[in-house]
Amino acid sequence: MKSFLSTPIHTLTLFLTLTLLSCTSDELINLRLAKDRVKDYYESGKYDEDLGEIYSKAKSQIEKIKIKNNSTAIFDVDDTALSNYQISKRLDFGFDYQIVQDWVMSAKLPAIKQTLDFYNYLKSKGIKLIFLTGRQTEEYDATYRNLVEQGYRDFDTIIVRSERERKIGAAEFKSQKRKELTEKGYEIIICVGDQWTDLEGDYTGLIVKLPNYLYEID
Ligand SMILES: [Mg+2]
Structure with missing residues (x-):
């Protein structure tokens, strides 16, 4: 058997290159596989399980807070x-502005059940409820209708982005609105x-x- 040292230099170079390449590809996931993993996360019950855990922890924290007349969620x-999961899946986890826009305007998005349960739990404690979304003024009516039809009732208000707020980053927009509410x-x-x-x-x-493996907003 030939020793490693007697291996021709070009074979050694190829071996090292392949080793390095295989290290790099270990860190990458094929896009198809990544999509399958995301699909599995949402459809296997893991997503529901995570939401259940998150909300049960939140409830135990809320139980420790003294609720006042102006306490707000x-x-x-x-x-x-x-949930936007169905449209995301229909687009093979890609994005198409017009299709997503039509989906939002259809007002047919299903409620995330665990969120609705948590919302109703907060409502039963007399906590005020406010929706704060990056959606825009022209989407207000569809958003209102969608939320109410899915069971989100008795909220104080829905805050959307006005025309002049479109260019503000999501975090800045939302923290500014929370400041105004306060x-x-x-x-x-x-x-x-x-x-x-x-x-x-x-x-x-x-x-x-809450977990979101479909997209990230910055
Ligand atoms: Mg969101």
């Missing part, structure tokens, strides 16, 4: 209150969202971060 809309007298005790930009900044109270 803030909910994001997309992939927090309402100045109006709401005391935010909990903030629920699927993006970190829903939860960064001041006036959040408890933070409840």
